[in-house]
């Protein structure tokens with residue numbers, strides 16, 4: 001036993017990673033990392049360890065985390081390291097992953113090239129009416145509540161934004177919203193309403209199981225057992241029905257130019273070149289749903305949280321935005337992108353993406369070659385986690401990093417002395433070959449949703465909520481809820497710099513029966 005321990009210590013002493021700082025136990029085990037990932041608490045741990053050990057640190061025998069700007073640029077852009085194997089674990093079948101889980105270089109390149117056209121600015125602009133349609137359903141729902149006479153009313157905004165994001169993904173990528181915002185909405189042709197509505201949750205549950213059992217699956221594989229989580233048969237049947245409708249509609253007037261149509265018409269498996277089957281299409285679309293729903297709704301929730309907690313920023317934003325009634329025309333994404341009226345809103349979203357990136361790190365690994373980062377030589381097969389959340393708070397590039405300061409993203413003349421955003425130290429959508437393919441889609445969604453809600457409602461955070469965060473692939477509010485009071489903004493109203501815990505507004509809401 002003693003000689004075994006001595007040999008481990010000796011091997012560690014010889015390790016090329018030996019001189020990288022980190023906790024004393026890091027060279028010997030990954031148990032703590034497995035525990036933290038499974039519990040969703042890795043971001044806090046990583047943050048504290050960086051504070052202790054600096055911009056490069058070793059948290060496991062072959063696991064290095066890095067938050068240095070130049071090194072992150074190397075990892076994500078210039079060397080552009082491949083993804084770690086963990087990404088592939090969220091796919092149903094490693095041989096048929098979606099773009100997010102595809103870690104094989106050539107198939108990834110082909111799949112990305114194939115999917116790219118369905119994510120261009122022009123393509124997304126063509127879907128803008130669908131985004132607007134989904135937001136309108138939510139605004140109408142709010143209108144119905146306020147039309148009953150309440151001056152203000154309470155909603156669970158995190159839940160509403162999540163449901164809205166799912167409907168937008170359904171509408172733009174599966175051919176039909178999933179009826180999350182409006183349970184009365186019609187399902188996809190030929191599919192029962194219950195099955196259609198359950199699709200997003202079936203996907204999330206399935207993928208979460210795969211993610212949470214990553215290490216168990218690996219151990220079982222060593223024992224010759226292959227633990228797989230297949231899609232539910234009802235869901236595959238529902239999407240099969242949709243695919244058939246789409247295939248029958250080719251070249252007809254009901255043809256709809258969206259991602260699903262693109263995949264149905266031209267989808268080939270990137271590894272074999274064979275036409276994608278329904279199951280392959282489910283594999284692709286479910287990962288897109290996962291990557292596209294939690295990310296945008298999570299970012300939007302944090303935007304609203306920052307606004308509710310920063311009354312001066314909110315007041316400046318309301319000065320710039322139009323004040324609309326619930327039945328006024330819905331604002332489109334293209335307008336929010338190009339009309340200077342919305343410059344400050346766009347800056348607020350950019351600043352939210354800095355302070356609340358959707359994860360604390362991006363997992364990469366060295367390939368067959370050694371890689372030199374921050375004067376350390378990392379051997380082949382070292383896991384290199386790009387700690388971009390920590391970089392987004394580095395005061396060298398982001399003075400007063402904990403301040404929600406959208407002016408950083410405005411042109412000098414309007415910046416009111418705020419330091420200019422250093423976009424070299426800014427990776428909310430990653431960079432390089434694995435950067436977010438959905439960036440235009442995400443921006444359009446965030447613009448349409450934020451502009452239309454904020455043009456109509458002031459928001460007050462409901463007191464006494466314990467907002468905590470967890471990270472399972474993306475960082476989310478632990479219990480999925482964040483409640484606010486919405487106060488309609490009349491066309492004539494003057495924006496007020498209302499206080500975070502504005503008890504007056506809360507009391508008024510309570511008296512009106514809204515809370």
Ligand code: HEM
Nearest residue numbers: 099100291292295296299362428429430434436437438442
């Ligand atoms: C605010 C919203 C979003 C943010 C902040 C975001 C951020 C990111 C980031 C950081 C990555 C790289 C992840 C990594 O390498 O670990 C990524 C990848 C990806 N994102 Fe997004 N994303 C957002 C919305 C979307 C949307 C709306 C879609 C699709 C409709 C999407 C689809 C994808 C896909 C498929 C990948 C994998 C790309 C590849 O590996 O080639 N994302 N996203």
